[in-house]
Amino acid sequence: MDKILLFVKLLSFNVIVLDILLCFIYDNRQQMLASxxxxxxxxxxxxxxxxxxxxxxxxxxxxxxxxxxxxxxxxxxxxxxxxxxxxxxxxxxxxxxxxxxxxxxxxxxxxxxxxxxxxxxxxxxxxxxxYHPNGDANNLPHIIVKNSIHHNMTSITLNLCVNYVKILDYLHNSPIGTRVMCDSNTLQKTLSQYLLTDELTLVLNDLDALPQVISRHKGVKCGPRQLFGTFVAPEQLWNRSDQLFSNDKMREYDHRTDIWKIPDVCQWFLKTSTHLDYQSKLLWVLSHLKDIHSQCKSIDPNLRPTANDVLNHKNDSKMHQKLN
Known part of the structure; x- marks a missing residue:
């Protein structure tokens, strides 16, 4: 049986069982790698x-x-x-x-x-x-329709959001220093960096642009070109409106630019399905995440939570009990 179809059958379990299953998937993958x-x-x-x-x-x-x-x-x-x-x-x-x-x-x-x-x-x-045949995270809507996934959609999409933040937390605390996801200047570009496994979890695939931040000594710049839009963090934008852009004069920034993008990425995952049974739980989850997402969008990067702070909030047992 196709692995993803087998996983879809398992979606009929309640949310707590599903959470345990997803934890097992990562643990099993980690054990295979470590073996x-x-x-x-x-x-x-x-x-x-x-x-x-x-x-x-x-x-x-x-x-x-x-x-x-x-x-x-x-x-x-x-x-x-x-x-x-x-x-x-x-x-x-x-x-x-x-x-x-x-x-x-x-x-x-x-x-x-x-x-x-x-x-x-x-x-x-x-x-x-x-090889992961589902391709990158941009393909999620197609996969949901193709496999007629409706059961526990809120938990599935919330777990994808948690996977995303977990990867950021790992990069920000990696064994080779604090790393910034620079290939993330738009929502679609960000999603393209992650692959969807057969079990509908994420793995980071594209590591072309992971510069290192050295706290209080060295920040980063994500490329030499001027960035635009509201998806990137405010500190990534050219702030001298009276002057032409100059990369030499552009300020450096750090991994907290990744935190700014969390609400947009997570809301994209959560809003992927339009199934009617999904909408009431979706509204509840979004309201529960409102405060932590607002903190992520603090103009001052010093006021943003860490990826681990966000992870703890999204793993809140009360929220998962509500979804059960």
């Missing part, structure tokens, strides 16, 4: 760990289809030893440093269940990762 020594991997139906793939393995991969082309990389679906993999290679040599950054971040972070699993690379301009 393989550094430099090895295990995916799909593999029963044992395999050495990281390299250039010599590429010749044994059968092309299946071209998936997408981005600014930094081309993405292809291939088959290797009866397993589907994703192969990414540099789309333009001028973005080689971004590609190398992505590979370096994957090497250091992909042993965590919240990050897409790296399973090899070749010549530092090609990398191999696990």
């Amino acid at each position: 393989c020594p550094v430099g090895t991997f295990r995916i799909g139906s593999m029963h044992s760990c395999h050495q990281m793939l390299d250039c010599s393995d590429y010749k044994d991969m059968t092309p299946v289809m071209f998936l997408s082309r981005g600014l930094v990389k081309n993405i292809h679906l291939v088959k290797w030893n009866d397993n589907y993999l994703v192969v990414s290679n540099v789309s333009d040599k001028q973005y080689l440093s971004d590609f190398h950054h992505n590979l370096q971040m994957l090497k250091q972070l992909s042993q965590n269940a919240l990050i897409v699993q790296l399973i090899g690379w070749c010549n530092n301009d090609m990398l191999f990762t696990e």
